[in-house]
Every structure is written in structure tokens, then in C-alpha cells.
Amino acid sequence: MSEIVLEVRSQKSEVRSQKVVGGPRRILQAAAAAGRRTTNVSKKTIRELALDGRRVFVRVDFNVPIRDGVIGDDTRIRAALPTLTFALERGATVILGSHLGRPKGTPNAGFTLRPVATRLTELLGRRVVFSEDAVGDTVLAALSEAGPGGVVLLENLRFHPGEEANDPAFAAALAAPADCYVNDAFGSAHRAHASTTGIVDHLPEAAAGLLMGAELRHLGALLDSPQRPFVAILGGAKVSGKLEVIEHLLGRVDALLIGGAMAYTFFMARGLPVGRSLVEATLLDATRTIEQDADARGVRLELPSDHVVANRLEAGAAHETLGVENPAIGDRLGVDIGPATVERYAATIAAARTVVWNGPMGVFEIDAFALGTVALAEAVASSAATSVVGGGDSVAAIGRAGVGDRITHISTGGGASLEFLGGRRLPGVEALPDTAESTV
Ligand code: ADP
Ligand code: MG
Helix, strand or coil: CEEEEEEEECCCCCEEEEEEEECHHHHHHHHHCCCCCCCCCCECEHHHCCCCCCEEEEECCCCCCEECCEECCCHHHHHHHHHHHHHHHCCCEEEEECCCCCCCCCCCHHHCCHHHHHHHHHHHCCCEEEECCCCCHHHHHHHHHHCCCCEEEECCHHHCHHHHHCCHHHHHHHHCCCCEEEECCHHHCCCCCCCCCHHHHHCCCEEECHHHHHHHHHHHHHHHCCCCCEEEEECCCCCHHHHHHHHHHHCCCCEEEECCCHHHHHHHHCCCCCCCCCCCHHHHHHHHHHHHHHHHHCCEEECCCEEEEECCCCCCCCEEEEECCCHHHCCCEEEEECHHHHHHHHHHHHCCCEEEEECCCCCCCCHHHCHHHHHHHHHHHHCCCEEEECCHHHHHHHHHHCCHHHCCEECCCHHHHHHHHCCCCCHHHHCCCECCCCCC
């Protein structure tokens, strides 16, 4: 018997913690039942909307890192450009709404979206009018300043408590100046907020943006119709955050390659020496069940055979490569997969026709411990397989390996893509109407 606290989402998408006590199967079942979605996602897209002369509220994900008014990484702003250009070229006036950070329902200059208006003006090559409030007369004034066919960026939606509370009055106020709604914020689709779900009730038409459409198409294809062999690579820090993903993918993949800290809970369960590696002792039985499930389903579950062990989790720490059965690990910790594992995993990846990857193979933030992750990134990029990478750190690792342009789809939604792969319904997706045509 073990005990674990799961984050469970209700139909209305409130997240609450649920303590599950029981055997590993009970825990895995609870994780899996935490919110199934239908995998067949075909949502109406912006291509099906009449746009000319209409005001479109576009929910985007401009939650970018900003320090002292300077934007660190503008990937998310760039990712919205296809939808914005599409709408503008077809004669729409665009009202952009996003959140930034966690200002917790009150205005806070530290979380203003104003720098994004400046950056977006540069990227679009046309003026973007910033509205200092997300609702009310300020928005109308900004719209008349922008004129027909113009672009208005609203101030951080989370300056209003009604955004995260999904307050119908706030949703109505957001909808008021617009004629229709487009959601292009896949990264926020796992939250039921006023701008991601509530607003849909207050406008006659809604659709997915091009980025949202691409996310649903690529991630949906993984779950619905993957080309085989279908290989999943899972790593990262913890098993616990990814139980649903493991369980859900086990029902679909041909092979599951495990790396990162996650491997050490499996090792401990097998009685292998783990030293001070990151282990989740409450999940030993859960990993045994995962291995049995994999067996029963004929899924090849692979674990590292060698690894890099280090004295400390620091750049410059002494380290060496050992077989995973070697007790010489002592009280050191495992920080990366070793070259023999890389070779074996790379061969599986080379033979795959579909690959999904979430979670780095080691502590890739430190150069000396990034080799396994970078080598697998190369392997995924070189494989002829359709490749999809999701997860904040995994996407960063792909960037670090410099192979982003050889990956079929890099998901912009960190938590949202994991929830999707775990089989959960995303409220922001569910809120959108199904397509009349099959465009997604
Ligand atoms: P993602 O954001 O892609 O979903 P995670 O957040 O699950 O990925 O995991 C990324 C983190 O896991 C990184 O910060 C990385 O340093 C850490 N990690 C990977 N392998 C190990 C390891 N062997 N020991 C400790 N941390 C690890
Ligand atoms: Mg992460």
C-alpha cells in the first residue's frame, strides 16, 4: 500500500488535490481517471470564420519572460504571428488578450504586457495599440485609435480577478467589443478561465487559431493514428507528475524509453543501487505495475543500462560513467544517461515512424550532464519519424541541441501538452465548437 496526492480536475476544471491510498493499480487507475478526453479532436478553425470588417478577440499566450521591461525570449509572440497575419490579411480588426505571470487579480506594474505591444509592433511591422485595461471604455478608445483593420493588445487579463475565476460578468465584458472569438493559446487551454472558456458563451462564433489548430492536429494524431513503430521517450525530474502520461501512452506506443531522474525510481524498485539519485520512494509499486502493464500490452519498456554519476549537482563536479548495476555509485547521484544507453535508444528512435518526447535524459542545464539529452535530440532530429516534443524543459533542451528545425512539431504548451498526452480534456479546447469541415 502506498499513498500519493494527485491533482484532479473536475468537469468544470477546478483543480483540487486528491489523496489516493492503495496499491499501485488503484493509484494508476485514479491517475488515469482524472479526466479522460475523447482523442478525436476536430475543431472549427479561424479558416472557417468570416473575418472581413469584423472585430476578432484572439486569446493568445504572450506569457513571456520579461525582466526590467526587456523580453527575454519572444518565441510565444512569434508563434501567434500566423494567426494574427491571417486575420489581418482578411480584413479583421484584432483584439489580443493574454495573461502574464501571476498578478493574482490586481493591477501590478511588474506584470504589464506593455513591452509585448512594442515587440509585437516590430514583429508585425505595423502599429499595435496598447489598452491599459482589458475591459470597458479604455478598450473602445484603443479600438478607435487603432481604426478598422488595426491591432489592440489588452493589458494583462489577470489584473482582474474575474479572469481566473471564470466570472461570467468579466467574460461578457471581454466579449463586448468583439464580434467573434479565436483561441490560439494552447498553452492556456488546460485552464478554464474567462478568456479561454467563459467568453465563448458571449459571442456568436468561436474557433481555434492556427497555432491551436496545429497543436491539436499534431498531438491528436499521436494519440489517434500514429504511424508505427511509435516510440515515446520520457524523462525529467519526477515519475509522479507523469503517471497519467505514462499510463495513457502505454496503451498506444510500441516502445517506451525512460531516462532522467525518473529512471531511478524504477531502478530502486528493481533493487539496483541508486546512491543519492532523485527517487520517489512512494512510487516503487507504481513503477512495478507500469512494468507489468507494459509487459501485458507488449510494450517494450526500456531503462538505461549505463549512466553518469556525479558527486554533486554542479558544473565542474567530478563524474564518471558506470553500469547501472555497479555499486560503485556509492553515495553519488545519477545525472545523465550513458553512451551505451544513448546508442541503444538512438537505434530504436532511428527505426521509429512516430516519436514523442517529454522530459530531458539528465540534468541538461549543466553542460557536462547534457550529453545524453543532446545526443537523443540529435537522434530524434535525424530520424525519419514524425517527431513531437512537449514540455517546457524538453523544448529548451531541443533549442540547446540546436535541432528545432528538424523536429516535426514542438509544442508550445508545457503543462497543456502533458495533460493532452495524459488523456485529459482541456477546457479551452472543449469550449470550441467542432468543425463543420475537417480542417483540423
Ligand atoms: P519538462 O519541463 O520537459 O516536462 P521536467 O520538468 O519533467 O521536463 O524535467 C526537467 C528537469 O528534470 C530538468 O530541470 C532536469 O535537470 C531534471 N532532471 C533530469 N534528469 C535528472 C536527474 N538524473 N537528476 C535530477 N534532475 C534531473
Ligand atoms: Mg519542467
